[in-house]
Structures are given as structure tokens and as C-alpha cells.
Amino acid sequence: MRCPKCDSVMEPITFHSIVVDRCTNCEGIWFPDAEHKELKKMRGSQVIDTGSPEVGKKYDRIEQINCPVCGKTMEHVPDTYKPHIHFEHCLKGHGTFFDAGEFKDYKGEKLSDFFRDLSMYFHRGSK
Ligand SMILES: [Zn+2]
Numbered sequence: 001m002r003c004p005k006c007d008s009v010m011e012p013i014t015f016h017s018i019v020v021d022r023c024t025n026c027e028g029i030w031f032p033d034a035e036h037k038e039l040k041k042m043r044g045s046q047v048i049d050t051g052s053p054e055v056g057k058k059y060d061r062i063e064q065i066n067c068p069v070c071g072k073t074m075e076h077v078p079d080t081y082k083p084h085i086h087f088e089h090c091l092k093g094h095g096t097f098f099d100a101g102e103f104k105d106y107k108g109e110k111l112s113d114f115f116r117d118l119s120m121y122f123h124r125g126s127k
Helices: 035-041 053-060 102-107 111-125
Strands: 010-015 018-023 029-031 075-078 086-089 096-098
Touching: 018 035, 029 035, 035 102, 053 102, 096 102
Parallel strands: none
Antiparallel strands: 010 018, 018 029, 029 096, 075 086, 086 096
């Protein structure tokens, strides 16, 4: 799949058993279903959002994008709880796109929580 924002290759990434696609260039994340809602509830899931928020902000200005699945124009919508976060949503239900840094913001944990979770994640992973 190609990134709807910068047309680079997207690669699948897995957090526990949930698979989403992340752009190899702008590091925006594509959630094919409602994975962002699932992942929001999961401790440490913000590690999937590796991109820089500065890069994300730049790409957030691109509001007119087409769904990489059906090619239809996507809807640019504010999050219900954090309206400063805008993501793109396919009206046909093919998925949702978050710019780099937006998922971390959406999940909304403090930076100290992030580092605690990150070390726990790697600790578990090394067993
Ligand atoms: Zn991209």
C-alpha cells in the first residue's frame, strides 16, 4: 500500500496481535479498521507512533487526500475528545490515517508514562 499523503511505501507493523501500516517516509499511520480505538486502550501502544510531530504537523496541512484502498476523497475530521487532532477518515469505511505524532497525542499519556511503558515493552520483548 502507498501512503495517501506522500505516496511512499507503507509497511505493516504489529503491536501485540494488532497490525497497522506505517509510512516509511512521513511515518503517518493507517488503521484499516478501528484499530486506533483498540490500541488507545492498550498500555504502551504509543510506541507504534515513531514519527516526529513536526513532520506530522507539516503533513497535517495536506487535507485533500484519497483513500489508498478505494481512491475516494477522505473526510478530514477532528477527534471527538481532542478536537485539535485532525485525522483523515474514509467515508466508505476503509480506514483512518493519522499523521506522525497524532496517535501519541490521541492516546494522550504523559511523556513519563511513555518512557515507563517503553522500557516495560522492551523488557518483555527480550524474554
Ligand atoms: Zn507518508
